[in-house]
Amino acid sequence: MARSALLGSSLTKKYWMALTGLFLCVFLLVHLAGNLQLLDASPEGRLKFNAYAKFMTTFPLIKVVSYLLYFSILFHAFDGILLTMQNRKARPVRYVKERSSTNRTWYSGQMGLLGALLLVFIVLHMKHFWYRMHWGGLPLDSAGNTDLFTVVAEAYRSPVYVLLYVLSMAVLAFHLLHGFQSAFQSLGLNHPRYTPVIKNVGVFFGVVVPVLFALIPVWMFAFPG
């Protein structure tokens, strides 16, 4: 492989952006499927969720994948910052009048900003749940597992917190609306038959996944159980 294969050219940076981005999309699906269990606030539901959380943080294979996930998030962000900085440098003088709405969606031109907001969200999100799950010394439930459900339920009692989550999911939606289909184009996967399908799947993914994620805090706020 060429010496410059890792981050050398503008195109290799985009390949990595696409690959890590698609991997993060797969993670979103798994994360969503697991977290939808939070909608069940019955005593059995709480125990089930805590057992699931224990499994996700201790099962060896998932541990390996989780390290790959942390690396992907960091690399996607680092690569994105690098690309955004280069892009700014490539247009040092801005237009006095620019009608960008005639040729592109606003969010396709703001992936750097949307990504930065998501990174802030991820840091806060991991501090609140991931960090406390691992090192927070949380109480145990009746089955002997860390009682993550109660921590989440308490967090979502705050309307400010719920609002922050819903807004972050709106940011995620716009990031995905462009990012999902864009990843395929970056990898050279463009075909008259399949590209329209990919674009439709991208819109579906970009709307349904963030809406379901946003539903969790709203639901738990409305029905504390």
Added chain:
Amino acid sequence: MKLTLKIWRQNGPNDKGRIVDYPVNDVSEDMSFLEMLDVLNDDLVRKGEEPIAFDHDCREGICGMCSLFINGEPHGPGRGITTCQLHMRKFKDGDTIYVEPWRSAAFPVIKDLVVHRGAFDRIQAAGGFVSVNTSGNLVDGNAVPIPKDDADKAFDAATCIGCGACVAACPNGSAMLFVAAKVSQLSLLPQGKPERKRRALAMVEQMDKEGFGNCSNTGACEVECPKQISIANIARLNREYLVATVTKE
């Protein structure tokens, strides 16, 4: 009709530059945008002022020389046309029209609305060609069978006139549509296939060296391209470069 033109004036590459207002009267809707500027320049010369510098050549949409970012869009409003094909009937009496040069670090302003697009030439020189043996044993081009679909796609890519509207439209000042068109037109044809890997690597390397931005697939370039070249070509370049990078020895 009467118009107010807000035109970017810049004495040279090192001048800061500014927008200057020019009221123009008696503009015919049959004029092309460049003819309207000719009339304005004629007026300026008569008054002893410096005429506005702008690029133009064939004035029939095939040379790629005219540019201009008009009212926020490369080559102005309308699709599939160059500035010389833009007519004043696209505007209304009393309109204010902003006229700016292409904005890209790789296209430095020479004067007023004229930018240096030599970066495109250097990208072409890096690999946008087919090395031909001219020793006298050339194969007749028509003797090489080429599937019609491939010929059509190659021709569509080859309609690129290298005007730079793609770079001007892209929020990142990326030259990917230009490079993709040049790589595609050659890699789709049997004559261009032997050098396809070397070509993709060399042209992208030169593109990056020139200081163009990265493609973020906004699709603005294909919308503003006067030849309506599809970003499917960018995907083709992504494939060509990926294969070339991974298999390079």
